[in-house]
Amino acid sequence: MTLHDLVSTTWLQHHLGDDGLVVVDASVGAYRGRDGIPGALRFDLDGVMSRHDTDGVHDMLDPRDFEQRLRDLGIRDGDRVVAYDAQGLFSSARAWWMLEAAGLEAAVLDGGLPAWIDAGGAVEPTRERAERAGDVSVRWREDAFVDADVVARAIASDEAVVLDARSFERFAGIAPEPRDGLRGGHIPGSVSLPFAALECDGRLQEVGCLADRIDEAAGDAPIITTCGSGVTACVVALAATLAGRDDVRVYDGSWSEWGRPDSGRPVALGD
Incomplete structure (x- = not known):
């Protein structure tokens, strides 16, 4: 069965517990550490699932390091992974994008934990790892994430449109x-x-x-998404993917890198 990029609570209620289906909790910040969907594993974006030696906040791990983190979590070759978060649909898309970039079949739970609870779903403490050992091998998609130099070249050459997922108030300064x-x-x-x-x-x-929203913002140009730290940029990437776009990349460092006073990058104000 093909796993679509976005699944409903009804779908998950029917398939929770299926062999090879793994559910991960990708909640961040104050929402991290709460009870979650039964059997869910913690996909800790604020911790071991992100790099902490760069200018960014949630930068992508090296592929080999990510592979080991997934194995530590108990992910096996052939597993399908559904990600959710406790805010509804916020950081789960980041986990989905990372997993897809690593060659895994992954999806986001639409509405996240609030929708699960509203549908009558039970909750229990999120687990740190599965009981079984993981053996997944990543098959890395090199174009999933881009850096600041790629973003700067894309804008200068009009080869892609950069979509900023932050609020307009932050965008405008x-x-x-x-x-x-x-x-x-x-x-x-x-x-x-x-x-x-x-x-x-x-x-x-x-x-x-x-x-309609994606076409209005980007036309038919390739898309690079950005945000504050590379998390909600993946919500826009998910929306574009669902809309049929296959030319989407995510600027990993996002504003937490570009917006630093010593980044050497130009900044615009207003709209």
């Missing part, structure tokens, strides 16, 4: 950045497409609506 020390504003030439505008009550909008 009106609202302060939540991380200390970052400049306000956005990457010159980028386009504001807040991830929240693609959702309704923690669920993604219908595919037709998503396609």
Whole structure:
């Protein structure tokens, strides 16, 4: 059975416990560490599932390191993985993008833990790892993540449209950045497409609506998504993928890298 990129709570209720189906909790920040879907494993984006030796906050691990983290979690070759988070649809898309980049079959639970609970689903403490040992081998997709140099070249050459998933207020430099020390504003030439505008009550909008929003923002150009730290950029990447786009990449360091005063990168204000 093919695993679609977005699954419903009804689908998961029918398939929870299937052989080879793994559920992971990718919650971050204050939502991390809460009870979750029965059997779920902690996909710790604030911890071992991200690099912490770079200018970014949630930067992607080296493929070999990521492979080992997945094995430590108990992921095996052939497993299908459904990611969710406790905010609805926020950080789970980051886990989905990472897993897809590593060649795994993965999906996001639409509406996340709130939707699961609303549907009558039980909760229990999230597990740190599976009882079985993992043996997954990653098959890395080199173009899934890009760095600041690629973003700068793409904008200068008009070879891609950069979509910024942060709020418009942060994009315009009106609202302060939540991380200390970052400049306000956005990457010159980028386009504001807040991830929240693609959702309704923690669920993604219908595919037709998503396609309209993506087409309005990017036209038919290839897409690079960005945000504050590479997390909600993946919500836009998910929306674009559901809308039928196969030309999407994620700027890993995002504003936590570009927006640093010593990054040497230009900043634009307003719209």
